[in-house]
Amino acid sequence: MTSIRDIARVCGISVGTVSKALNGYKDVSKETVRKVNQVARELGYTPDSLARAMRTNTTHNLGVLFIDKQQSGLRHEYFSSVLESFKIGAERRGYDITFITGNVEGSPWRSYLAHCRYRKCDGVLIAGVDFKDQDVIDLANSEIPVVTIDYKYEGQPAVFSANQHDMGALTKYILYRGHRDIAFIHGEDTIVTEQRIAGFEGACREAGVTIPDDYIVEGLFHNPDRSFQATKELLNLGNPPTCILYPDDYSTIGGRNALQMLGLSVPEDISIAGYDGIMMSRVTSPTLTTLRQDSFAIGRKAVDKLIDTIEFPDEDNDEVVTVAGQLYRGGTVGQYQAKE
Amino acid sequence: MTSIRDIARVCGISVGTVSKALNGYKDVSKETVRKVNQVARELGYTPDSLARAMRTNTTHNLGVLFIDKQQSGLRHEYFSSVLESFKIGAERRGYDITFITGNVEGSPWRSYLAHCRYRKCDGVLIAGVDFKDQDVIDLANSEIPVVTIDYKYEGQPAVFSANQHDMGALTKYILYRGHRDIAFIHGEDTIVTEQRIAGFEGACREAGVTIPDDYIVEGLFHNPDRSFQATKELLNLGNPPTCILYPDDYSTIGGRNALQMLGLSVPEDISIAGYDGIMMSRVTSPTLTTLRQDSFAIGRKAVDKLIDTIEFPDEDNDEVVTVAGQLYRGGTVGQYQAKE
DNA sequence: CTCTTTTACGAAAACGTTTTCGGTAAAAGT
DNA sequence: ACTTTTACCGAAAACGTTTTCGTAAAAGAG
Known part of the structure; x- marks a missing residue:
């Protein structure tokens, strides 16, 4: 060379x-x-970027830590979509990205932080992980600039999807369609889930609707099997709901299968709604009522915030940006009519 | 540090x-x-990987060149899926991956090859790009080891999906269901398209079925709009087909919309089939008849071949691996019955 | 006891840059 | 004719490793 x-x-x-x-x-x-x-x-x-990086101590390389619990990886459409816009934003500002992994057999690092240091990432995006994991916390508390999505570490910038507000909007729409017996199969115990439950309950309270405890059931994100099971359980209740909310669009698949198995048709016999607005939700028949997260804006805001933190460390970078989504009415939430 | x-x-x-x-x-x-x-x-x-790389002249970093013409990026489910398994395989062998981009405003490189050299990639995966692009050819002919998916450069290893064979299998199934008037909206002029057309025509010839020229129409991969239009054109023919094959599952969406607009129902009035076997194809109703590519195996074989080429350059690495897919019968190809 | 082999370590070069600190010559000012 | 400024460039250190080569001491062989 x-x-x-x-x-x-x-x-x-x-x-x-x-x-x-x-x-x-x-x-x-x-x-x-x-x-x-x-x-x-x-x-x-x-x-030679290596020699340059060695001398200047900046690699123009961003780490991406992105491990959803269901191990869907890049097959997770919502995350892929966020990542795609993150990547494009990074490229435009001269940064490449590297996926951060933890303790892989035979690698020279033993933790996320070690991996980042090994590759000398200028900054790291943290999303979709277990934010309470000590390895992740160590990374967030390190000398490396960090931006998180849907979680906030003290002193670090974060980008949030407007979960509470958006879930409120989705719920209001369902209430507006006349439903009163609304169940919510939610995801794992995370900030996102807390916010969505808050949005859901807030909207119900505001409308004077009380939701029985057994309508709020814990499911799993991105896991149709769990939704399948939870749906069956809900329908076995004494007073089954007329509408079910799912953790996300993808899990809805399982719910739908359960309903079909039970001979219930959507939205005539029961209504359902998802969350995310992935491609799939637009092509089922009828199209899925859901809340489209603005994955493009989320990825873009995240990368801009991260690079700003890197390049202008003096400024105030302990900030949270919120990105609103958009209600998509679809066809799976029917007008409620009292049974005879 | x-x-x-x-x-x-x-x-x-x-x-x-x-x-x-x-x-x-x-x-x-x-x-x-x-x-x-x-x-x-x-x-x-x-x-410090940088210092180490500098001295040893190996970065343990693989480039990924992955730009489909429709610019879907990571939103392209089939490619994402291949990439995911590629990434996992790479990690297991101690390699990280970097996305390769071309001429981005403000970057220190002006071509794919320059980007790879800048980051000193040990090897590069090339997939889903325009393989005739001079910039891509330059990369393939460079000193950097390369593996391609669904294309073969002289002297370089390649992984192929069994396009011809698999398309043959799909076509045979459709013939078996009694269809004789089968149209094929295919993708751009690539090796993949050539192979699929060969598989399609081979199966028809073998069955003694002749396909009129205007049944083979050029569409676009991953582009529902183009499929929408092409579908309408096919149905305007004097003798419209009873079954339509699409470039891939995703484009099928457009076709389906066109059929719905024309008041035709699938599979009663007309049959359709896709290609790829993405998640979406499993959740429509009825589920899409398609050919599931084994994206996991493809990614895995690609990364293993690439790393072998890097670590054992002396061995014969001008090789092509073929990965077979699997026919999924689904519900969109009906039993053909002659109209009254 | 002498000669050879083995064991364990150090010195130093090299990888390709960036950046500081002078330094020299020409141009400009007094 | 002197000093001061300006414009341009070079020498060299430094970044954190790996790896070759040399060598001193210890161990083994006769």
Whole structure:
């Protein structure tokens, strides 16, 4: 590979001057800059990020920690979508991204933080993980700038989807359609779940509707099997709900299967709604009533916040940005009519 | 950050010995190895991949070039799925991955190859791109080991989905269901398309069925809009087909919308089939008849082949691996019955 | 006891950059 | 004719490793 040294030799000048010429320093003549650039092009020179990073102590490399509990990885459409816009934003600002993994057999690191340090990430996106995991906390408390999605660490910036507000909007819509017996199969015990339950209960309270305890059942994110089971349980109650909310669109699949198995049709016999607004929700028949998260904006805000924190560490970066989603009415929540 | 030097100072030995101790060299006493490891742990030492890479000239970093023409990026479920298994395989063998991009405004590189060189990737996965693009060809012809998916460069290893065979199987199933007037909306002019057309035509020929020219129409991969339009055109023919094949499951959405608009129901009035076997195809009603590509195996074979090429360059690595998919019968191809 | 082999370690170069600190010559000011 | 400024460039250190080569001491062989 051709290095800065080769250019120096051909031009008959020192490596220091070549470096300065390539990086636009002021103390180098117009003429040498021209010459250096020409020779660099002729020799097919590409800089070496490693050497540069070693010297400057910045890699222009962002870590991405992204391990949902269901291990769906990139197959998780909502996260993939967030990641895609994060990636595009990063590229535009000259950063590459690296996936952070923990203790993999045979790797030179033993934790997320060690992996980040090994690769010398300038900053890390943390999303979709167990935020209470000590390894994750260690990373968040380290010297490495961090941005989280849907969780807030003290002193670190965060991006939130407007879970409470949006869930409130979705619930209000369902109430507006006349439903009063609304069940909510929610996800694991996380901030997101707390916020969504708060939004759900807030909207019900506001409408003067009381929800029995056994209508609020714990399911799992991104897990159709669990939704299948939880749906069956709900329908075995003395007074089954007329509408069921699921942790996300993907889990809804399981719920739908359960309903079909029981011979119930949507939305005639029972109504359902998801959350996320993934592609799939738009192509079922009828289309799924859901709340579309603005995954594009979330990824974009996250990467901008992260890079700002990296490049301008002096400014106030302990901030939380909230991104609102959009209600999609779909066709799975019917107008409620009292049974005869 | 604590470096090898710190360990050396604490132990009272030289950095070279520390390095050797940590890397399991034989010419260092049991006792010093123990001491070094202990001190390393106490000081929270993590190696610096940059310095290591600089010296050894290997980064343990794989590039991923992955730009479908429709710019779906990670939102492309089939590719995401391949990538996920590629990534997992890479991690298990101690490699990280970096997305390769071309000419982004403000980046220090101007081409895919330059980006790979800048980041000193040990090898690159090339998939889903325009393989005739000069920038891609330059990369494939470079000093960097490469593996391609669904395309073969001379002298480089490749992984193929069994497109011709699998498309043959899908077509045979449709013929078996009694259809004779089968149209094929195929994707862009690529090897994949060639192979699939070959598989399609081969099966028809074998069954003694002749397909009129205007039944084979050029569509676009991963583009429902184009499928929407092409479907309408097919149904405007004098003798419209009784079954339509699409470039992939995702494009099928457009076709379905067109059929619905025309008041045709699937599979009663007309049959359709997709390709890929993405999640979505399993949740529509009826489920989509399609050919499930084994994305997991494809990603896995690709990464293994690539790393083998990197680590054992002497062996024969100009090889092509073929991965078969699986026919999923679904419910969108009905038994054909002659119209009255 | 002498010679050879083995064991364990250190010194130092190298990887490709960036950046500081001078330094020299020409240009400008007095 | 002197000093001061300006413009341009080079030498060298530094970043954290790996790895070669040399060597001193210990161990083994005769």
